[in-house]
Amino acid sequence: MDKYIEKIEETRSFFEERLSSPPEAVVMLGTGLGGVSKALMGSTSFPYEEIPNFPVSTSPEHRGVLHIGEIHGHTVALFEGRFHFYEGYSTRELTLPLRVMALLGTKVLIASNAAGGLDLSYSPGDLMLIKDHINLIPDNPLRGPNVDSWGERFPDMSKAYSKRLRDLAKKVGKDLGIPIREGVFVAVPGPSLETPSETRFLRIIGADAVAMSLVPEVIVAVHAGMEVLGISVIANVNNPDAFEPIRIEDVIEGARRAEEALTRLVLEIFKRGILE
Ligand code: HPA
Numbered sequence: 001m002d003k004y005i006e007k008i009e010e011t012r013s014f015f016e017e018r019l020s021s022p023p024e025a026v027v028m029l030g031t032g033l034g035g036v037s038k039a040l041m042g043s044t045s046f047p048y049e050e051i052p053n054f055p056v057s058t059s060p061e062h063r064g065v066l067h068i069g070e071i072h073g074h075t076v077a078l079f080e081g082r083f084h085f086y087e088g089y090s091t092r093e094l095t096l097p098l099r100v101m102a103l104l105g106t107k108v109l110i111a112s113n114a115a116g117g118l119d120l121s122y123s124p125g126d127l128m129l130i131k132d133h134i135n136l137i138p139d140n141p142l143r144g145p146n147v148d149s150w151g152e153r154f155p156d157m158s159k160a161y162s163k164r165l166r167d168l169a170k171k172v173g174k175d176l177g178i179p180i181r182e183g184v185f186v187a188v189p190g191p192s193l194e195t196p197s198e199t200r201f202l203r204i205i206g207a208d209a210v211a212m213s214l215v216p217e218v219i220v221a222v223h224a225g226m227e228v229l230g231i232s233v234i235a236n237v238n239n240p241d242a243f244e245p246i247r248i249e250d251v252i253e254g255a256r257r258a259e260e261a262l263t264r265l266v267l268e269i270f271k272r273g274i275l276e
Contacts, residue, residue: 011051011100023068023075023076024275025074026076026078028078028217029079036078041069043069046067048065091216092139094216095217103224108165109221110231114252114255116209118208118238122181124257129161130183131161132185137187137216142155151223151224157222169229173265184207186205186207188202197240235251236251
């Protein structure tokens with residue numbers, strides 16, 4: 001744990017030496033969702049391999065670049081490419097970038113991912129605001145000694161996903177004509193996809209969408225006192241009674257279908273006041 005704290009401090013110093021002000025918000029994008037990065041103004045890009053202690057992203061369609069720039073006057077750290085438990089990282093390791101941003105003073109996390117729809121009324125390309133989650137990844141980024149200056153030992157998760165930001169996203173969606181769903185997200189370890197019976201199980205326990213990411217970052221964000229907006233892009237829909245193979249190419253294609261809508265939504269949220 002001491003080694004982890006040392007790494008965090010080293011990475012924090014790296015950014016403090018290079019940034020004039022801390023990012024106000026972090027945006028984390030998933031598979032096929034790189035579009036938002038094109039809207040960043042005056043950005044500086046840091047390939048992950050040039051940042052001390054950053055994991056390296058090995059997933060398809062995850063570039064591995066951190067862009068820091070401005071959206072509607074707000075300094076934003078945009079992670080293009082994230083890390084997953086299935087790549088072999090512990091959730092503590094894979095959330096190092098977010099912990100560093102929180103310690104720099106970042107107040108808001110917007111996290112998106114490509115997910116499989118479990119609610120059969122969903123279609124590929126739909127956007128789902130996450131109102132709550134179920135964590136089935138057999139690890140927790142807060143496991144081990146707690147660093148009290150980072151957050152409390154037993155963080156409350158009853159309001160992990162900000163109602164204020166969800167309401168704002170719904171209003172923006174309405175005004176821009178972008179249909180918005182709202183549901184429960186379940187994180188699974190992967191990398192094998194779900195069987196039809198696992199899909200049925202996930203639906204029965206109350207989930208509307210499934211993927212292999214996002215929850216570890218959200219736990220760290222909540223622990224650090226950040227406000228969180230989670231958005232799952234429905235890339236494919238999994239019907240346990242008429243199960244089709246889930247192909248990664250289809251997932252990427254399904255996520256791309258929503259890229260433009262997600263980009264417009266996120267930019268407008270910044271314009272209307274992402275920060276309280
Ligand atoms: N299952 C798990 N992870 C996913 C899926 C899915 O159907 N689609 C995108 N990520």
